[in-house]
Amino acid sequence: MERPIAGPQSLLRALNGRAILEALGRRGPLTRAELMSETGLSRTAVTQVLRMLEGHGAVAPAGVDRDTRGPAAGRVALHPRLGFAAAVHVDHHAAHVALVDPTGTVRAEQHGAFPPRADRAEHIASLVDACRGAVSGPLLVAVVAVPGIVTADGGIRDDQGPDGGAFRTALAARLGCPVRVENDVNLAALAELTAGVGADLSSFALLLLDGGLGAGIVIDGVLHRGFSGVAGEVMYLPQTPLPIGAPVLGDTVVGDLALTHGRDVEAPLGDHLEAAAAGDAAALAMAAEIGRRLTVVAGTVALVLDPEAFVLSGTAAHPVLVDAVERVAEEFAAQLPMRFLVSSFGPEAPLIGAIGEAASALRVRLFNDILPATDRRRR
Known part of the structure; x- marks a missing residue:
């Protein structure tokens, strides 16, 4: 990190103070030497800013570093009662x-x-x-x-x-x-972008299946919300042979598919997927259809945005659905190659x-x- 340039003392104090606060907020307790490394500030500047922040009650001692060689160094952290x-x-x-x-x-x-x-x-x-x-x-x-x-x-x-x-x-x-x-x-897309499988991707579309189906779209490392917040509402994308305006996936669709295949219409999707994993033929047929619909949604998005990958999240990250999606995607690969990844965080994303x-x-x-x-x- 470059050292802050010289200027009015109040501006320097603000710049140096922000650099130290950001380092402590991002990394947790640090020694003065670690703060120097994180911020690029001199030992004198770090000491002066810490004295100022301690006087305001913004930072507090946080034990000592006994892991490095040499004399034990005291750590400081943001004051635990700041908020x-x-x-x-x-x-x-x-x-x-x-x-x-x-x-x-x-x-x-x-x-x-x-x-x-x-x-x-x-x-x-x-x-x-x-x-x-x-x-x-x-x-x-x-x-x-x-x-x-x-x-x-x-x-x-x-x-x-x-x-x-x-x-x-x-x-x-x-x-x-x-x-x-x-x-x-x-x-969920921001979670993958900052700390998950999307961290190394320039663009991706996260497909999250829960009570319904939604997409989180990242383009050039930035979340795309759309003009009115509608970006990513993919549950109603037209899909043959469904009528216009019908949901592609969701709780109601799962119930309809269960009825079609002779399974419990009140059971949640997770129960059907576990049955499919155990080899139940009707549940496997349901999973195949859900996988087909997910893949068609991804293909529609791919033709418009051409993301680097799709991240399957929520129930879509269940191994049975991941396998179903990949099988259908393989059929489309010659015309429209698509890459699918599994969420790092699953339902917690x-x-x-x-x-x-x-x-x-x-x-x-x-x-x-x-x-x-x-x-x-x-x-």
Whole structure:
């Protein structure tokens, strides 16, 4: 990393302070020598900035490094009581909440199904409250992964229709902090982009099969949300012989396929796939059809975007479906070669993405709060 250029002292303090805070937020506890290596700052600059940050209560001692040769060196870390962020994954049945610190480490978790006719915001807030009982520090920001189309202003368009941002507003009021709402499949794609199988890809499309089918699209290393948040809504792509507007995959489709093949129409897809893995002929026929539909969706996307690979996530990452997709893709290979990869995180991908984005948002909030305050104290 290049050393910051010379300039006004207040600007230098801000640049140096941000560099150290980012290193501590990204890596966790570090020694002064490690901070010098991470930031490119001199020992004097690191010492001066740490003294400033300690005076503001932004950093605190975090033990000593006994792993390296030579005298033991003290480590410093962001103060544990600076604050936390909430990462939330909401599906049609339940909510999973994780409280994270600035490094992205999960400090508390709660999971709970939505009670009948429950208010979603209140239920999520109650899970956050339970998590906060296990940690000490303020809640500063929340990132929520939800199914459905999410508009630029945080509004949700799902099975209940557009909410105009009502959910985000209600949850922010209940939690007492800013709330960012994001599509769950987009967050799953971000998880793969930052720490999963998509990290080494310039472009990919993540296909997540859960209650429905959605795609998260990454182009040149950037998530593509579309003008109104509709990018990736592939569940209704036209597919012969289905009528226009019919869902390609989803819970209703699984029930219809189960009825066609003489299996339990109430059973979840996972049960059918486990039966297929055990050799059940009817379940294998269901899996083959689902694999065909997934592959046709991928082919349609490939003809428009030509991504480097497709990442199968959620239930689509089940080995039975992966095999079914690869068999159909092999039939298309001469006309349209496609590469398929399996998600690094499976069903947890949306929550992993929410955790990463929540930690990032928390670091930005802390930096913006800490640096102006430290600069005011030095004037």
